[in-house]
Amino acid sequence: MLPNSSVTPNAAGCVLYIKHMVCARGVRMVRRELEGLGLRVLDVRLGAATVVGPADILDWARIREALATAGFALLESPAQQLVARVKQAVDELLHRPDTLRHRDFIPTLAKELGVSSRQLHACFAQVPGHESLLGYITRRRLHYAQQLLATSRLDIGRIARQLGYGSLAHFSGQFRRFAQCSPSVYRQQLEAGILLTKDIVAHLNN
Structure with missing residues (x-):
């Protein structure tokens, strides 16, 4: 796995690494945006969110767009x-x-x-x-x-x-x-x- 990748698979789900989450309000906003896309959110903490589902079936374009609209961004590896x-x-x-x-x-x-x-x-x-x-x-x-x-x-x-x-x-x-x-x-x-x-x-x- 590359450092600073926007997604890491684990046993529970997919971890998304997200920029510009700096406070509890940001955590709540990210959860709301992801749930608004119909994703089942397992956990949100500063800098990361875990959702149910393997990486290859997630709609990354919609996730990226929703987060960007709310002022956040996925960390992407080279x-x-x-x-x-x-x-x-x-x-x-x-x-x-x-x-x-x-x-x-x-x-x-x-x-x-x-x-x-x-x-x-x-x-x-x-x-x-x-x-x-x-x-x-x-x-x-x-x-x-x-x-x-x-x-x-x-x-x-x-x-x-x-x-x-x-x-x-x-x-x-x-x-x-x-x-x-x-x-x-x-x-x-x-x-x-x-x-x-x-x-x-x-x-x-x-």
């Missing part, structure tokens, strides 16, 4: 800050018109962010409850594949190439494990109305 930058850059790279092959994606990502590939892998490993960098990139790539299947008429081979897959078989195999059906069946279900396109797109954009 690793967490880099992870946030990585996530934004991954989506930007996936949506670029120039195709990036699998083997080129992480080196390009590292170059764009001005860090080494080793640092990228390490920052994901240091954030509690987070998946690996490669796992995250694969998941976002397949999310984007779902979006393209739902909103475009591109053939499946073109989608595979656009997402950087070297072969249709590789893409189809990963997609099947991810979505529990092949890309062609997924699109057929969309066209048959079994899946709702607008709901899928809204989900994928979150």
